[in-house]
Amino acid sequence: ENVLTQSPGTLSLSPGERATLSCRASQSVGRNYLAWYHQKPGQAPRLIIYGASTRATGVPARFSGSGSGTDFTLTISRLQPEDFGTYYCQQHASWPITFGGGTKVEIK
Amino acid sequence: QAQLVEFGGGLVQPGRSLRLSCVASGFSFSTYHMHWVRQAPGRGLEWVAVLTPDGSQTRYRDSVKGRFSISRDNSKNTLYLQMNGLSPEDTALYYCARDAVGPDMANWFDPWGQGTLVTVSS
Numbered sequence: 001e002n003v004l005t006q007s008p009g010t011l012s013l014s015p016g017e018r019a020t021l022s023c024r025a026s027q028s029v030g031r032n033y034l035a036w037y038h039q040k041p042g043q044a045p046r047l048i049i050y051g052a053s054t055r056a057t058g059v060p061a062r063f064s065g066s067g068s069g070t071d072f073t074l075t076i077s078r079l080q081p082e083d084f085g086t087y088y089c090q091q092h093a094s095w096p097i098t099f100g101g102g103t104k105v106e107i108k
Numbered sequence: 109q110a111q112l113v114e115f116g117g118g119l120v121q122p123g124r125s126l127r128l129s130c131v132a133s134g135f136s137f138s139t140y141h142m143h144w145v146r147q148a149p150g151r152g153l154e155w156v157a158v159l160t161p162d163g164s165q166t167r168y169r170d171s172v173k174g175r176f177s178i179s180r181d182n183s184k185n186t187l188y189l190q191m192n193g194l195s196p197e198d199t200a201l202y203y204c205a206r207d208a209v210g211p212d213m214a215n216w217f218d219p220w221g222q223g224t225l226v227t228v229s230s
Contacts, residue, residue: 044220092215
């Protein structure tokens with residue numbers, strides 16, 4: 001299966017700072033078969049990016065996704081209090097669908 | 109607004125069975141692929157299974173093949189997950205999730221339900 005490795009495991013930042021999250025796949029997922037989700041404690045994940053770089057409906061422009069092949073990045077330009085939590089990448093280029101282990105973005 | 113609500117979780121002994129349900133509202137349920145995704149306590153996300161809109165085709169992760177069965181009743185806007193031969197490794201919060209794009213399978217998920225907890229323990 002295609003293993004997704006997210007780094008760093010934890011990111012400690014202050015509101016207003018820029019967050020850069022990495023997702024590396026063990027096999028290529030092409031250009032579009034990658035999504036990102038945000039999960040707050042006690043809540044279900046919420047889709048924020050699909051097709052590697054397309055923001056889901058209602059997602060603010062401070063979120064952007066990039067990358068192709070095996071290396072992908074989620075960038076949050078200026079962190080807001082509601083952005084803290086855990087972010088997961090997910091590939092759907094091959095079966096089984098797999099998720100990364102997550103990056104926790106916490107308040108510094 | 110699309111909404112998913114899961115039911116049926118609980119404490120079950122190893123080797124026993126459990127059936128989860130997911131009731132959908134706010135969208136045309138019968139036109140979407142539907143998935144189950146699970147999350148073990150304090151762990152990450154793990155995709156479990158997918159079902160086509162008409163219920164004719166399924167896919168499962170290897171660790172649940174032959175034990176779990178995904179199905180749906182479009183007349184009741186309900187998705188099911190029948191889990192047999194449960195083991196402690198199946199302990200998790202089980203989410204149902206809608207495939208994000210109508211009849212064509214996209215394999216990303218939006219929205220998700222709030223999940224139902226399954227605990228397998230003697």
